[in-house]
Amino acid sequence: MGRIAYSLIYSGQVNKLAGEETKTCLFCHLNKKAGLNILDTFICSDCEKRLVRATCDDRAYQFYLQNLKKFWHEL
Ligand SMILES: [Zn+2]
Numbered sequence: 001m002g003r004i005a006y007s008l009i010y011s012g013q014v015n016k017l018a019g020e021e022t023k024t025c026l027f028c029h030l031n032k033k034a035g036l037n038i039l040d041t042f043i044c045s046d047c048e049k050r051l052v053r054a055t056c057d058d059r060a061y062q063f064y065l066q067n068l069k070k071f072w073h074e075l
Helices: 004-009 045-053 059-074
Strands: 014-016 035-038 041-044
Touching: 035 045, 041 045, 045 059
Parallel strands: none
Antiparallel strands: 014 035, 035 041
């Protein structure tokens, strides 16, 4: 369970955001330049780090996981 988000981020579906383009982060809703694109969704580098660092029993991780689930259901 704890590795789902990690493997999602580092799967082939994810590309590093290039250039000076800004995108709105899925989690913190801030416009950032650096981060990850997952399909049409963007996760900023700050949230990415927190997400990767988070563990199963971490409340932050549960929050992120819920957001990700919501995102996948919308596909
Ligand atoms: Zn963010």
